[in-house]
Structures are given as structure tokens and as C-alpha cells.
Amino acid sequence: MxxxxxxxxxxxxxxxxxxxxxxxxxxxxxxxxxxxxxxxxxxxxxxxxxxxxYHNPITAAGAVVIKDNKILLVKRAVAPKIGWWCIPGGFMEWDEHPSQTAVRELREETGLEVKLSSFFEVYSGNDDPRVNAILILYLATEIGGQLSADDDAMDAKYFGFDKIPKEIAFKSNIQAIADYKERYL
Ligand SMILES: [Zn+2]
Structure with missing residues (x-):
């Protein structure tokens, strides 16, 4: 089946x-x-x-990458929410620290090498139909590579905070964007 x-x-x-x-x-x-x-x-x-x-949440990590006061988002190429935008990130591998997960996922989904500047926030999400996820987000800036969507992403772009797409995939991501605006803008 x-x-x-x-x-x-x-x-x-x-x-x-x-x-x-x-x-x-x-x-x-x-x-x-x-x-x-x-x-x-x-x-x-x-x-x-x-x-x-033990029915535990799964840990994911990603990064709020900022450039010229814009935030990097990726368009999802895999379910759930295909075609919706989200903050680049993904599930942790067994032997990773979440900071390594964030750097790896950025490379895989956006082609960019990023430097994490600090921890940002942790979110608990239950609106993903696959699993309940704990999302650990860092703040980051790009230090190399070339922006090109790949892996689980079909597009990757920087958005001004007044031009955030309506279709943001998860509540944790909507909250993270709001938190960033409140703290830094
Ligand atoms: Zn058994």
C-alpha cells in the first residue's frame, strides 16, 4: 500500500x-x-x-539567514506543503550537533555556506503531519557559495520583511519571522 x-x-x-x-x-x-x-x-x-x-518529537535545526535586512526562505519541493515557503533547515542526523545540521541543511537546500552568529530560538511544532518537531534556529550570514535551490527546495530567495510570502509552511516559521521582526527591526 x-x-x-x-x-x-x-x-x-x-x-x-x-x-x-x-x-x-x-x-x-x-x-x-x-x-x-x-x-x-x-x-x-x-x-x-x-x-x-517512546513517542518523542524529532529535532530539526535551521537558520535565519539575513542579508541587507532580508531573510532567506526556501520553497518546499517535498510534502508536506509543497510550493509553500519555509526557513531553511531540516531534521538532525544521529551524530550531529544542531549547529552542524543548520550549516549542512543551508548548503544542501540553498547552495550557500553560512556562518552562525548566535542561537536564535527554539520552537515546538505539531502542525507537520509527519512528526512533531522541535526546531532549533540560529542566526546566520552567508560567507560563500552561490544561491541556488536544491535537495528539498525548488526555489531559494531573500525576502524583505514587508514582502514575506503568505504561504509560510509551519506555525513555528511564522512565529520565528515575527520574533525576528520584534527583536531586530
Ligand atoms: Zn520485541
Whole structure:
């Protein structure tokens, strides 16, 4: 069965129902919902197996890159919200520090090498139908490379804060743009 990534209702339901997981990834027996630590969790039914699925948010990192008082945004080429704009960033790899994730994602999505100047803010989002995400954002400036959309982005552009596109993909991104305006403009 092929997942229809345009069916957001299905994706949100699956996400909130333990991502739709049914079987233990360690021993392949069934997972059963139990109350553990006062919360509903999925536990493997195999008494020999210690697997518990902890339904935790996934960490993402990115950067608010500013040039001539404009902010760098990328147009999404992958679901969800294809064609909508967002702050460049992405999910952390296992062995990365979030600052490394931000620099890597900027390179992959925009072709730019950036220097992070400081931590900006952390956001908790539940409006992505795939996962709940914790988004760590840095402030950054470009130090090299050439602006060209790639990877998960179909376009990458700087926008004046009075010309931000209406279609911004996630609440965390809308809030981050508002926070930047309030703090620096
Ligand atoms: Zn198991």
C-alpha cells in the first residue's frame, strides 16, 4: 500500500497514533498499548524483549539567514506543503550537533555556506503531519557559495520583511519571522 502524502488527515491521524507502528522493531512481535510512567506507550508483548516505543518529537535545526535586512526562505519541493515557503533547515542526523545540521541543511537546500552568529530560538511544532518537531534556529550570514535551490527546495530567495510570502509552511516559521521582526527591526 502506497502512502498518499497529500492526504494530511490520514497522516495526522497516523502520527498521533504512535506513527502507525504495530510491530516491535527488535523481535517482530506485536506492540501493545500500555500505561507506563502515567502515559500511553507502546510496549512489545514479548516478555523476553525490552522494547518500549517512546513517542518523542524529532529535532530539526535551521537558520535565519539575513542579508541587507532580508531573510532567506526556501520553497518546499517535498510534502508536506509543497510550493509553500519555509526557513531553511531540516531534521538532525544521529551524530550531529544542531549547529552542524543548520550549516549542512543551508548548503544542501540553498547552495550557500553560512556562518552562525548566535542561537536564535527554539520552537515546538505539531502542525507537520509527519512528526512533531522541535526546531532549533540560529542566526546566520552567508560567507560563500552561490544561491541556488536544491535537495528539498525548488526555489531559494531573500525576502524583505514587508514582502514575506503568505504561504509560510509551519506555525513555528511564522512565529520565528515575527520574533525576528520584534527583536531586530
Ligand atoms: Zn520485541
Amino acid at each position: 502506497k502512502t498518499d502524502f497529500s492526504n494530511e488527515e490520514f497522516l495526522f491521524k497516523r502520527k498521533d497514533n504512535f506513527l502507525g507502528y504495530n510491530f516491535c522493531p527488535r523481535c517482530a512481535q506485536k506492540l501493545r498499548q500500555e500505561k507506563l510512567d502515567g502515559r500511553a506507550r507502546l510496549k512489545c508483548i514479548n516478555p523476553e524483549c525490552d522494547f518500549i516505543y
